[in-house]
Amino acid sequence: MEFKDHQAIYLQIAERFCENILLGQWKPGDRIPSVREMAVTTEVNPNTIMRTYTYLQDQGIIFNKRGIGYFVSEEGFDKTKALRKNDFLKQELPRLFKEMELLGLSLEDLTDFYHRFKQDQGHENQ
């Protein structure tokens, strides 16, 4: 697996994990891969995976059954969605709008980009 330089690896893994939950690939109650499995598939040190899981557990997204493994919690989906939505609205959007101003981009430009993005996505799926 490939990672960006500017963010901690364990957080990048957590982020992808959350995306999988939002996409419905892991549902509440599902058992998720063990630390060791995950470490192998991501080619990352088990300690780093452990940190990801601890982090997700602290957020109430997964929980641990001792000796058995980690599972997506009942509220896992909702919590993930709430957290990311909040971050999106309070952090990302304002930053983005400010950046648009600096670059002199308008709402029209933004909607343009959106349509193009959607178009490109369509082409990829063909």
Next chain:
Amino acid sequence: MEFKDHQAIYLQIAERFCENILLGQWKPGDRIPSVREMAVTTEVNPNTIMRTYTYLQDQGIIFNKRGIGYFVSEEGFDKTKALRKNDFLKQELPRLFKEMELLGLSLEDLTDFYHRFKQDQGHENQ
């Protein structure tokens, strides 16, 4: 000056510097504050400022006249804009649109948020 925790101070200073260029507060050819001056006004160690300036010089945004100081390069404005615009279009926007999809947000939602943002800005300036 105040700084966030999770990003290196020297980079935060560089970023604000670029924003000042984009806002036209420093124009190509202008001499920028000396390392020591900048260190005083930002309440940061001169070494850290030095690092910012070296970083900006590597990017071709500023250049040095020996014994005199640092100056905004002729292409400083264009380079800054190009760099940030490229990052915006190739990195930030795709991330944004993907995140919207994950959260189930539509283009209408986005324009809504934009108008609200603009409104809030207006209130601040009153």
Next chain:
Amino acid sequence: MEFKDHQAIYLQIAERFCENILLGQWKPGDRIPSVREMAVTTEVNPNTIMRTYTYLQDQGIIFNKRGIGYFVSEEGFDKTKALRKNDFLKQELPRLFKEMELLGLSLEDLTDFYHRFKQDQGHENQ
């Protein structure tokens, strides 16, 4: 380790490092000594070594695996050779030939010097 006065230490270390790559002592993929190790063996402050490594990384000669260390990049050898060869052909040689003209030296003189140099090298290795 001993250093000249008129060139920055971190650059002198970088240069020797490149020579070691050209001599095949460090190959692409090899892990190089950690910052602290290198600092001890060269009797130089770790910050200075850090600067060397950052410099080499900017040139694409080495790269970093986080938490593990620095490695010679795949193109490390080729890049080093290309950089130095280019500098040699475009900078050093023309300067040399111009200097020869100024001093009134001919190609025969140059080949003479070369053979003497080779001879001296031979003596040293006996």
Next chain:
Amino acid sequence: MEFKDHQAIYLQIAERFCENILLGQWKPGDRIPSVREMAVTTEVNPNTIMRTYTYLQDQGIIFNKRGIGYFVSEEGFDKTKALRKNDFLKQELPRLFKEMELLGLSLEDLTDFYHRFKQDQGHENQ
């Protein structure tokens, strides 16, 4: 006038000055431009020119008549030539030959480059 970054400006001026002597443009006994004149033509701070002249005077290449100006000394040509020849043989050539070895270049390559250089010079003068 343009200057390289890695060498002090006053030394670069001194070097060009010496080249002018070797090329016979300034002969022993000639009066050379005043500090102020030189400062204007080179677009450099007078202090820097002063430093160049002091440096050349220390080497016995030029001398000062108080209130009149600077002159090329009688031994100016010979001293310049001797100094540069010595530097060439003891410093530059060995460095160059070592670099050739690192890059895997032979004497044949060197003579090749020499002939090409001469050819290029011919074309320029046409």
Next chain:
DNA sequence: GTGGTCTAGACCACC
């Protein structure tokens, strides 16, 4: 006055 380099020592996040 300007930048540039280096040291010493500290603290931190991450693997």
Next chain:
DNA sequence: GTGGTCTAGACCACA
């Protein structure tokens, strides 16, 4: 253990 950042303070060459 790894790198990375920051501070404090010093020294230097250069313009």
